[in-house]
Amino acid sequence: MNLYVYTLRRLLYIIPVLLGVCAIVFFLFSVVSPDPTLIMLGKHASVQQMEELRRELGLDRPWFIQYLDIVKSAFTFDFGRSWSTKQEILTMIKQGAIPSLTLSLPAFILSFVISITISLFVAFYRGKILDKIAIFGCVSMMSISSLAYILFGQWFFGYKLGLFEISGYEYGFPDFVPYVILPGIIWIILGLGPDVRFYRTILLDEIYQDYVRTARAKGLGESLILFKHVLKNAMIPIITYLIIAIPFLILGALLLESFFSIPGLGAMTLNAVNASDFPVIKAMTILTSVAYIIFSVITDICYTLVDPRVRLK
Amino acid sequence: MSEEKLLEIRNLQVQFNTDRGPITAVKGVDLDVYKGKTLGIVGESGSGKSVTALSIMRLIPDPPGKIINGYIKFKGKNLLDMSLGDMRTIRGNKIAMIFQEPMTSLNPVFTVGNQIIEVLDLHQSHLSKEEKKNKAINMLDLVGIPAPEKRIKEYPHQLSGGMRQRVMIAMALACEPDILIADEPTTALDVTIQAQILELMNKLKEKLGMGIIFITHDLGVVAEMCDDVAVMYCGRIVEASDVSTVFKHPFHPYTKGLMESIPSFDSTEDETKARLKTIEGMVPSLFDLPKGCSFQDRCPEAIDECRGKKGPPLLEEQAPGHQAACFNPLK
Numbered sequence: 001m002n003l004y005v006y007t008l009r010r011l012l013y014i015i016p017v018l019l020g021v022c023a024i025v026f027f028l029f030s031v032v033s034p035d036p037t038l039i040m041l042g043k044h045a046s047v048q049q050m051e052e053l054r055r056e057l058g059l060d061r062p063w064f065i066q067y068l069d070i071v072k073s074a075f076t077f078d079f080g081r082s083w084s085t086k087q088e089i090l091t092m093i094k095q096g097a098i099p100s101l102t103l104s105l106p107a108f109i110l111s112f113v114i115s116i117t118i119s120l121f122v123a124f125y126r127g128k129i130l131d132k133i134a135i136f137g138c139v140s141m142m143s144i145s146s147l148a149y150i151l152f153g154q155w156f157f158g159y160k161l162g163l164f165e166i167s168g169y170e171y172g173f174p175d176f177v178p179y180v181i182l183p184g185i186i187w188i189i190l191g192l193g194p195d196v197r198f199y200r201t202i203l204l205d206e207i208y209q210d211y212v213r214t215a216r217a218k219g220l221g222e223s224l225i226l227f228k229h230v231l232k233n234a235m236i237p238i239i240t241y242l243i244i245a246i247p248f249l250i251l252g253a254l255l256l257e258s259f260f261s262i263p264g265l266g267a268m269t270l271n272a273v274n275a276s277d278f279p280v281i282k283a284m285t286i287l288t289s290v291a292y293i294i295f296s297v298i299t300d301i302c303y304t305l306v307d308p309r310v311r312l313k
Numbered sequence: 314m315s316e317e318k319l320l321e322i323r324n325l326q327v328q329f330n331t332d333r334g335p336i337t338a339v340k341g342v343d344l345d346v347y348k349g350k351t352l353g354i355v356g357e358s359g360s361g362k363s364v365t366a367l368s369i370m371r372l373i374p375d376p377p378g379k380i381i382n383g384y385i386k387f388k389g390k391n392l393l394d395m396s397l398g399d400m401r402t403i404r405g406n407k408i409a410m411i412f413q414e415p416m417t418s419l420n421p422v423f424t425v426g427n428q429i430i431e432v433l434d435l436h437q438s439h440l441s442k443e444e445k446k447n448k449a450i451n452m453l454d455l456v457g458i459p460a461p462e463k464r465i466k467e468y469p470h471q472l473s474g475g476m477r478q479r480v481m482i483a484m485a486l487a488c489e490p491d492i493l494i495a496d497e498p499t500t501a502l503d504v505t506i507q508a509q510i511l512e513l514m515n516k517l518k519e520k521l522g523m524g525i526i527f528i529t530h531d532l533g534v535v536a537e538m539c540d541d542v543a544v545m546y547c548g549r550i551v552e553a554s555d556v557s558t559v560f561k562h563p564f565h566p567y568t569k570g571l572m573e574s575i576p577s578f579d580s581t582e583d584e585t586k587a588r589l590k591t592i593e594g595m596v597p598s599l600f601d602l603p604k605g606c607s608f609q610d611r612c613p614e615a616i617d618e619c620r621g622k623k624g625p626p627l628l629e630e631q632a633p634g635h636q637a638a639c640f641n642p643l644k
Contacts, residue, residue, distance in 0.1 A: 127376060209417065210412065210414050210417040210418045211417065211418060211419055211420040211421070213372065213412065213418070214412065214418045214419065214420070214481070214484075215420070216370075216372055216404070217370055217372060217404055217405060217409070217410040217412075217485075218404065218405035218409075218431065218432050218435065218484065219401045219402065219403070219404035219405035219406055219432070219435050219436060220401070220405075220431070220435065221401060229420050229423075232422045232423075233420070233421070233422055306422065307421070307422055308421070308422060308424075308468040308470070309421060309468070309470045
């Protein structure tokens, strides 16, 4: 089967999955969560006020119409207005996406490059002292709370040394750069421990395979074996691992954004949760799901490029 | 003798460090490989035959393994003294190896052609891209793979086990090595495919005139394939000679036991009804070897001397050109 036909069909599969996501979102927000009018008007609202607000928000219509509203928003990305800021949600998302992506995208890419390079080194020196130090380092780094890195980074590099901005954001290149460097570095450091440990495990799994012995018997050097034979086989689990992390890029780094007061999607979502701003939470839920679905399609396509055993079906 | 000696192994000793202390998997092995001849190494699992083969390629995983004594001279040069870089110019080029597991020995994510050409890239870099590709096709043709110009673009998972082993052989022979080490190359294959692969190897030996080290646990295969044979038990060679001599008159009870455990078609009716003979007992653990001969507990001929403090018997000439390590050799 052709790769294009396969891709097209996988993209069509998105439709039923998205309808399911909408159903879950609808169920969570309409059936399980408390009456939004109570949250918005407080405990002392009159029945009449509540009726009015319900009509205004469209909550008096039959449930399937409300469900269709969610479905419509999922496909058109028109999520309506925020309850608390009265802004167009799509505009808010567009505004928030820029700070989020300028922080997360470079950090994500750098983090991958750095972690995989270190793990290749570690795998090359497996069983030797360097490997042991690296593993010890990984586990120690994973054992420290992420808050410690953030607070130490802000105190030491921001306050003591005065190297980086620790709060706020400015739109436009290169104005944003000073604001994302420190959170970016902390992002990378936070990923280092678990990532190196994971990649090392994957690489070592491959190093003890029979085909590696064959490659050695052919006269290949260790580095060629590692970079050509082992890495290509290891890419399959690594791709899966990477793609699972991508929705975090869309949602932004909740913790880092709030600690560094970066007005990104993560901060926006946190504020929405605090304010019970349902339309915004709904929009972010749907958006994350859409991202997840699309990237899982991309993962499958990547598999077919890396592993010839994966058939297009 | 006008035979050209390609490989001379003397007193090879290989040790593995385990959690339970060091064990010596190969305890002083002597072997010779001649041009155009096949040497069979026979033994049960754990006899040290594969470790011996991997030592020749210097592919013993280190740690935990280490060659602690002896030499392996290839055309007069000791492989154990060579730098790793020099060793790589030997591997796959002068000495090639094929393995027991054809299903997993090829890299699943590269095409068959790519993997054969890789050997040529390493050892015959003077060839042009086109020449390398043609050579790869010729090699596949040589090992009897139909439509080689199509197969070259296929991945290992598209081939059967027998075909994969043929690809391994093609890859191993791509640089016309002097020695081919075959570590149980047919164990994982169907019997009919096994016969085809053996026939192919014999044909290629004639054609290319290399020396073959053939490792197996099957004396029947040795009879078909080999000129010389060395029987290994617990890291030592217990009997060695040319194949017909050993089959005619084995000196070591272990060799005899192995021969009797081969099913035979031309036995009389009474014999067919009788159960196939087996060697009683199990191979002792290398951690817990008995004093004296390692085979004593399973040996029907064992005498006091075998259990004595003399240590294990040495490999000695029992008849001209026929050595065995036994205190009480069969008459």
